Amino acid sequence: MRLSADAVRRLVSEARVATLATIDPDGRxxxxxxxxxxxxxxxxxxxxxxxxxxxxLRRLENVKRDPRVTVLVDHYEDDWERAWWVRLxxxxxxxxxxxxxxGMELLVEKYPQYREDPPxxxxxxxxxxxxxxxxxxxxx
Amino acid sequence: MRLSADAVRRLVSEARVATLATIDPDGRxxxxxxxxxxxxxxxxxxxxxxxxxxxxLRRLENVKRDPRVTVLVDHYEDDWERAWWVRLxxxxxxxxxxxxxxGMELLVEKYPQYREDPPxxxxxxxxxxxxxxxxxxxxx
Numbered sequence: 001m002r003l004s005a006d007a008v009r010r011l012v013s014e015a016r017v018a019t020l021a022t023i024d025p026d027g028r029x030x031x032x033x034x035x036x037x038x039x040x041x042x043x044x045x046x047x048x049x050x051x052x053x054x055x056x057l058r059r060l061e062n063v064k065r066d067p068r069v070t071v072l073v074d075h076y077e078d079d080w081e082r083a084w085w086v087r088l089x090x091x092x093x094x095x096x097x098x099x100x101x102x103g104m105e106l107l108v109e110k111y112p113q114y115r116e117d118p119p120x121x122x123x124x125x126x127x128x129x130x131x132x133x134x135x136x137x138x139x140x
Numbered sequence: 141m142r143l144s145a146d147a148v149r150r151l152v153s154e155a156r157v158a159t160l161a162t163i164d165p166d167g168r169x170x171x172x173x174x175x176x177x178x179x180x181x182x183x184x185x186x187x188x189x190x191x192x193x194x195x196x197l198r199r200l201e202n203v204k205r206d207p208r209v210t211v212l213v214d215h216y217e218d219d220w221e222r223a224w225w226v227r228l229x230x231x232x233x234x235x236x237x238x239x240x241x242x243g244m245e246l247l248v249e250k251y252p253q254y255r256e257d258p259p260x261x262x263x264x265x266x267x268x269x270x271x272x273x274x275x276x277x278x279x280x
Contacts, residue, residue: 021169028167029161072171
């Protein structure tokens with residue numbers, strides 16, 4: 001059953017991790033788990049990886065070439081009646097200036113891990129324009 | 141750090157759920173969580189959904205048009221040193237005959253849920269040709 005807009009927003013807001021899909025140069029989906037903070041219709045995400053590890057920056061190269069991304073937040077249980085997922089579509093961009101500072105504040109607030117070791121690389125904002133949530137049963 | 145081939149295979153084999161990325165007609169990634177059974181280099185997955193729900197068959201339409209898929213198996217912990225992920229790339233196809241029966245046996249063996257309610261729709265096989273696993277720290 002389709003989840004309500006309120007339920008979808010709450011589940012995304014509370015999630016600690018999601019999967020980010022970007023589009024590789026050859027058109028294949030590239031997937032990576034990522035941490036994020038939600039504010040209104042935007043997900044903010046840091047890149048806490050060394051800039052020299054070129055392989056790991058592929059998601060950024062992908063986003064610069066094609067900003068269309070898909071995000072999955074999901075919850076699995078062996079009791080499938082209690083499983084749910086949310087799929088978001090949006091446009092991603094590397095951000096700087098005031099927007100970067102705002103995103104960083106949200107990330108540090110949500111993840112204590114970032115307080116000791118804040119992301120030093122680029123920050124990405126995903127402006128979500130399509131929200132879809134699904135569960136087998138009504139969520140309590 | 142990159143995980144060994146043995147570790148990657150073990151983690152995928154033990155996982156209960158993964159994320160499947162297919163390619164929508166407009167080139168965007170489509171994401172959905174899915175259950176699967178691994179045998180050698182193939183993931184088998186059922187579609188336990190009603191055939192009339194056309195929306196939910198999009199992954200099958202996508203695979204028939206472009207068989208290239210990406211799969212993410214990941215494990216999150218707030219202790220990020222203990223998080224890991226595995227990304228697989230491969231070719232997906234709807235299967236029938238002996239191959240379908242084999243996949244069904246594996247799925248029913250892995251998921252007790254399927255014993256009572258086996259998947260009635262198409263079965264998909266993903267032949268994996270690229271395995272990549274990553275963790276912050278060595279896995280015990």
